Amino acid sequence: MSTATMTLSNARIERSPRHTATIYLKETKYEFLKNLRLRMYTASVLSFPIMFYILFGLVLNSNQQIGATRVPTYLIATYGTFGVMGASLFGTAAGLASDRGLGWLQVKRASPMPPFAYFTAKVITSMTFSAIIILALFALGILMGGVRMPVTSFARLLGTLVAGSLPFSAMGLAVGYFAGPNSAPPTINLIYLPMSCCSGLWVPFMFLPKVVKQIALALPPYHLSQLALGVVGAGSNESNATHWEVLIAFTLICLGIARIGFQRDQEKMYG
Numbered sequence: 001m002s003t004a005t006m007t008l009s010n011a012r013i014e015r016s017p018r019h020t021a022t023i024y025l026k027e028t029k030y031e032f033l034k035n036l037r038l039r040m041y042t043a044s045v046l047s048f049p050i051m052f053y054i055l056f057g058l059v060l061n062s063n064q065q066i067g068a069t070r071v072p073t074y075l076i077a078t079y080g081t082f083g084v085m086g087a088s089l090f091g092t093a094a095g096l097a098s099d100r101g102l103g104w105l106q107v108k109r110a111s112p113m114p115p116f117a118y119f120t121a122k123v124i125t126s127m128t129f130s131a132i133i134i135l136a137l138f139a140l141g142i143l144m145g146g147v148r149m150p151v152t153s154f155a156r157l158l159g160t161l162v163a164g165s166l167p168f169s170a171m172g173l174a175v176g177y178f179a180g181p182n183s184a185p186p187t188i189n190l191i192y193l194p195m196s197c198c199s200g201l202w203v204p205f206m207f208l209p210k211v212v213k214q215i216a217l218a219l220p221p222y223h224l225s226q227l228a229l230g231v232v233g234a235g236s237n238e239s240n241a242t243h244w245e246v247l248i249a250f251t252l253i254c255l256g257i258a259r260i261g262f263q264r265d266q267e268k269m270y271g
């Protein structure tokens with residue numbers, strides 16, 4: 001068999017749907033295991049929302065209410081949003097920036113692996129860690145905070161927050177392509193923490209200063225938290241469609257920025 005024939009045959013094998021699906025699954029599996037074994041990532045993204053929820057939702061304010069909603073129930077929605085942001089931003093931006101700096105992306109690019117398997121694995125891993133955080137908050141709320149909701153409401157809240165990780169994963173890809181390995185973590189914190197504070201994730205939105213409330217309307221964490229609060233009966237009077245439209249628009253903008261970064265890196269590598 002000639003070299004050209006063998007190359008064509010291999011290309012066909014690589015493009016077969018079954019083989020492609022296997023590659024995507026393996027890449028996702030190893031991305032998840034890699035992040036799970038990174039203690040700094042696992043400890044930070046899991047511990048912070050859980051720690052804050054225990055302190056402010058279960059220890060200090062367990063018998064208080066925000067409007068007609070008990071604090072333990074209310075804070076599952078807001079700290080769930082906070083946890084989703086952390087898992088998505090650090091899982092995509094920090095990992096991508098590190099892989100770029102180490103030249104790992106060039107290695108993957110030279111392999112027959114589909115280029116989008118790498119990004120898909122990061123997004124799915126971020127969604128998985130987001131789900132783990134939310135389930136942990138559910139368990140704490142039910143067992144220690146007396147949170148009671150229909151099973152369908154828990155399922156809706158889980159689905160809303162996990163789906164809401166996508167805009168922040170897209171933001172992470174954009175940051176990861178324009179930040180270096182050492183500058184990515186502080187850059188993420190400069191985005192992540194102020195956005196959380198101004199979006200009403202730490203202090204309920206109705207208690208924020210008027211100027212901050214106006215800023216919050218342009219921030220994706222505010223819109224995701226309002227969708228989550230709507231599930232637990234504490235949302236604003238704004239339409240859910242409006243919140244989803246903002247999140248979708250934000251996702252597309254971030255993906256466009258990430259695409260520019262991807263093309264820039266390709267041009268540097270291949271001219």
